[in-house]
Amino acid sequence: MNKPVKQVHLAALFPVNHMTTWRDPRAGSQVDFASYSHLARTAEKGKFDAFLLADFPRLVEHRGQVSDVGVAGQLDQITVLSALASVTDRIGLAATVNATFNEPFDVARKLATLDHLSGGRCGWNVVTTPDAWTGENFRRGGYLPHADRYLRAAEFVDVARTLWDGWGPRGATRFHHEGPHFRIDGRFTVPTCPQVHPFTIQAGDSEQGREFAAATAEMIYSRHLGLAGQAFYADVKRRVARHGRAPEHVKIMPGVSFVLGDCDEDARANAALAQRRAVSPQLAVWYLERTWGRDLSAYDPDGPLPDIDPDPEAAPPEWPGLADAAVRSRRAEKWRALAAEQNLGIRELVMKLTAGRPFIGTPARVAEQMNDYVQSDGADGFVLVPRYAPGGLDEFVDRVVPELQDRGVLRTEYSGRTLRGHFGLPAPTGHQPSSILSTIRVVDRPST
Ligand SMILES: Cc1cc2nc3c(=O)[nH]c(=O)nc-3n(C[C@H](O)[C@H](O)[C@H](O)COP(=O)(O)O)c2cc1C
Structure with missing residues (x-):
């Protein structure tokens, strides 16, 4: 049927x-x-x-x-x-x-x-x-x-x-x-x-x-x-x-x-532009700071990820999912590996992580x-x-x-x-x- x-x-x-x-x-x-x-x-x-x-x-x-x-x-x-x-x-x-x-x-x-x-x-x-x-x-x-x-x-x-x-x-x-x-x-x-x-x-x-x-x-x-x-x-x-x-x-x-x-290629270009517009350099650094629990404003948004580890003491109270220092540390490690593998700077990485579907x-x-x-x-x-x-x-x-x-x-x-x-x-x-x-x-x- x-x-x-x-x-x-x-x-x-x-x-x-x-x-x-x-x-x-x-x-x-x-x-x-x-x-x-x-x-x-x-x-x-x-x-x-x-x-x-x-x-x-x-x-x-x-x-x-x-x-x-x-x-x-x-x-x-x-x-x-x-x-x-x-x-x-x-x-x-x-x-x-x-x-x-x-x-x-x-x-x-x-x-x-x-x-x-x-x-x-x-x-x-x-x-x-x-x-x-x-x-x-x-x-x-x-x-x-x-x-x-x-x-x-x-x-x-x-x-x-x-x-x-x-x-x-x-x-x-x-x-x-x-x-x-x-x-x-x-x-x-x-x-x-x-x-x-x-x-x-x-x-x-x-x-x-x-x-x-x-x-x-x-x-x-x-x-x-x-x-x-x-x-x-x-x-x-x-x-x-x-x-x-x-x-x-x-x-x-x-x-x-x-x-x-107007065509698939045009749509893909619009999507890339929209994602670039959505993730400003400032937002990219902010996104990383939530996990690192540190002031990362000195880092270049187009440069590599911080090589220091997240601050184990600085859990952000507003993000309960990030309360555990081990979770933040594992996440930082994973992001570093992804950025290294695909040769991504901070902003490019955040654009990728937040792209959704x-x-x-x-x-x-x-x-x-x-x-x-x-x-x-x-x-x-x-x-x-x-x-x-x-x-x-x-x-x-x-x-x-x-x-x-x-x-x-x-x-x-x-x-x-x-x-x-x-x-x-x-x-x-x-x-x-x-x-x-x-x-x-x-x-x-x-x-x-
Ligand atoms: C798609 C989606 C939208 C949500 N929107 C809101 C919201 O607007 N305000 C809010 O307080 N919680 C919102 N939540 C949170 C959920 O109601 C729920 O509290 C949260 O997912 C934790 O519950 P869980 O452990 O069962 O997932 C949303 C969750 C999902 C998945």
Whole structure:
């Protein structure tokens, strides 16, 4: 039997802490509402499913100072999305809201309100923000051990869904929740919203993160492409089935960028130029300093890598993955070997390390690559991350979207009004309080 042709789903990410997006000479301001509305409306013109805001609840710092490499500062997402609801009509509006530092009653209220204001277009990317350093901004000193972060997140989503279900035909009913992280009682204040439960997105990657996603998410924002993406896809879909859910009810969407050209050669030249523009000499040195934990400003960005070793005492608190001196030392060794083997200076090395896997080619070729990847079960669609904003999505929508539409894999008109409807997913039915928590707990605590 022939496999049915899958539709390609698309979301657009409004880039915030991406190091160079807002430094591009074509970029606008990341706090100007016109930037948000331009990008969201462009994505809506391209019939995207969703517009997504990332969230970084602490500024990027470098060696104790606010970093001047990226752009500093971000607006509150739900407020921005509420404003966007009035200048867009169909596209989903998704906020990244972490479950580690917030309280469910408050988050559930804001998301339900956005769902009302937007007519059923609200999405929630449930993240668990890993580090104590970010947690310093919050009341509790704010961090949890890794496994507990997902237990809290599972309970958080359980509670939020219970609250969203809390209105019956005669108004608000009473809720009572008592669990390891939350003990709350009362009546939810927001009447049942159009999607009943705002659309759920997840972006974690660890064992627990995948289990949590398999139990709760309707879309997964992943970082895996190529063969690793296909393995991720198969793994997560298997987990979804194990949680008693239909695998096609969870859409897997890797983050990608793209570079277009009038012919393949032109596109490759544009990609090289874009990467050169993205990695300034200053950024290249900064990138190395994170691992070395030393001031490397005296090094020539076009010269060889430092021959001194990383400072074992100087772990950057803002990069928890680099806390271990041995990890930093191994990484420095690996980079030195790569640079020596390929005869790369500091900047060239960083350009290589940060290149990612953009789709590169003519609009037809990019559409073909994207579609092939979806049809071969590497993904169900993509989260597009423009290289500059807000205009960086324009040429994709003008030139690649029609190619996808010609292939019959992207809608030419919206058929529904809700974000969940755009993904073709069924409305939520009968949430069982504590069901998510119990499935996650089984995985995280096999011995108890
Ligand atoms: C593609 C992707 C995007 C993410 N975006 C955010 C974000 O905007 N804000 C945030 O606080 N965490 C974000 N995260 C972090 C995850 O939610 C999660 O906290 C992190 O990956 C650690 O969890 P893990 O150990 O399960 O991977 C993102 C993760 C991935 C993979």
